[in-house]
Amino acid sequence: xxxxxxxxxxxxxxxxxxxxxxxxxxxxxxxxxxxxxxxxxxxxxxxxxxxxxxxxxxxxxxxxxxxxxxxxxxxxxxxxxxxxxxxxxxxxxxxxxxxxxxxxxxxxxxxxxx
Amino acid sequence: xxxxxxxxxxxxxxxxxxxxxxxxxxxxxxxxxxxxxxxxxxxxxxxxxxxxxxxxxxxxxxxxxxxxxxxxxxxxxxxxxxxxxxxxxxxxxxxxxxxxxxxxxxxxx
Numbered sequence: 001x002x003x004x005x006x007x008x009x010x011x012x013x014x015x016x017x018x019x020x021x022x023x024x025x026x027x028x029x030x031x032x033x034x035x036x037x038x039x040x041x042x043x044x045x046x047x048x049x050x051x052x053x054x055x056x057x058x059x060x061x062x063x064x065x066x067x068x069x070x071x072x073x074x075x076x077x078x079x080x081x082x083x084x085x086x087x088x089x090x091x092x093x094x095x096x097x098x099x100x101x102x103x104x105x106x107x108x109x110x111x112x113x114x
Numbered sequence: 115x116x117x118x119x120x121x122x123x124x125x126x127x128x129x130x131x132x133x134x135x136x137x138x139x140x141x142x143x144x145x146x147x148x149x150x151x152x153x154x155x156x157x158x159x160x161x162x163x164x165x166x167x168x169x170x171x172x173x174x175x176x177x178x179x180x181x182x183x184x185x186x187x188x189x190x191x192x193x194x195x196x197x198x199x200x201x202x203x204x205x206x207x208x209x210x211x212x213x214x215x216x217x218x219x220x221x222x223x
Binding site for chain 1: 118120123157158159200202208209210211212213214215216
């Protein structure tokens, strides 16, 4: 089966600019996650969707980050405006039905904010 | 507070030697723990979870509630075990994972 797809793979922007990341989960997976992984740290959950509804966005900096999952399939994560501390790898993952441990990860998008 | 601690950022052992990657957790509920692995240029993937009590690629991990630990062990390390390893805790109810900061394991020939 095809894995989780993410684009772009790399992005370099200047602070105060905007950026958007795209994720296509495994077909049929109802649950989608966005993680932020800062260098030297483990992944940190930003937002979790069940179909097109938000389950958990408690760690999403809502003043600058937003995410949506229209039609319960693809998802986009946006940062506007970006700060230097947003430099990280953004990982998307999906799972079949919310059995959270069995998550399938995408390759990630490496964001550098200068 | 829920927390996962992996005290070693880097661990280096020789091929054929035993390896143990440490993981400690802090959680008030009933813990469910996992090990995820990321090989070079590959995606993060599930290695094993404690409730399945299985051995994957020769690795085992036992949950010790008294010591709040979930260490990953392998009796004889192989070069292909070199990777980044993350311990993760499932937060019940919220159904989300909290990851440790990871340990980079290097197996020397």
